[in-house]
Amino acid sequence: MAGRLKAPTGRYGGKSAKERQAERRRRFLDGALQLFGAGPGYRGTTVAALSEAAGLSTRQFYEEFRSLEDVLAALHLQVNGWSEEAVLAAAAEVADRQLSERATAIFRAYAANVTADPRRIRITFVEIVGVSPRLEEQRLARRAQWIDLVCAEVAAAVARGEAAPRDYRLAVTAFIGSVNGLLHDWSAGWVDATLDEVVDELVRLLLGILQPADPRVTGP
Known part of the structure; x- marks a missing residue:
């Protein structure tokens, strides 16, 4: 057409x-x-x-x-939009909390939303991959938006003295890859853990990346 x-x-x-x-x-x-x-x-x-x-x-x-590719593109953005709404709502509720509490609330909201329906997992992590250069560009651009969101949280943590000042974008990019991979494997039954345990592990990974400016500032 x-x-x-x-x-x-x-x-x-x-x-x-x-x-x-x-x-x-x-x-x-x-x-x-x-x-x-x-x-x-x-x-x-x-x-x-x-x-x-x-x-x-x-x-x-x-x-x-x-085309059907247009439908998949729209659906991919819709599913990610639902997750982002859940994350932003959770972040607003813990705006005055410490980094460890904020990170836990944010990733628990994301994980709960994206895993609430197995079809969303498949759209986000499986069906969108390798369809066409256009959709690969969209997939990577949407992932970059998640990276920007986490980087903004990290920058706020740096401003509060909860993390050492440095450029975290490369580390956050690697972390987002870990989030996607772990949640996909968990949903496929390859990870023997509860969703809360998966989220707790992701939070530990993030806190491990963020070396505190003050050694007395620690996470759980």
Whole structure:
């Protein structure tokens, strides 16, 4: 398809064209979460199958998306957006706490959100990988946003004297890789631990990276 078909305008069934479009888009993304995230996966799904799962037509599909890759791209950003909302809410609740408490609350919120639905894990860590240069760029750009978020937390810890001042971006990049890998392996059943134990280990990793400016400042 060179581009999307023109969507209808005007009110129908008490809903505006914009409201109907948003509902169609949501239904396609809900269907994609099931098909891409639970089976048969992105590579095994067709436009016809996704349209059927959404209870819509293929014509309506092409009114919203150019391709299944566009759907996967939108779904990947949506799943990450849900996790980021959970993290920011948790960070706001512990804004005045020490680093160890903040880190625990933040990573517990992230882990709880992303593992609450196994389909989200698959979208975030499996289906998005290696699809195309475009989606690889999106995946890495979205990961960079997580790195920026953690770096901001680290910078605040440095300002409070809870960590030694230095450039932590490389260390945080490696840490985010550990977060992704450990949570994926845990969800796949390869890690014999509870989710709380996984989060506690991740917090210990982060605190180990952040050497305190004052040796009397320690984490749990």
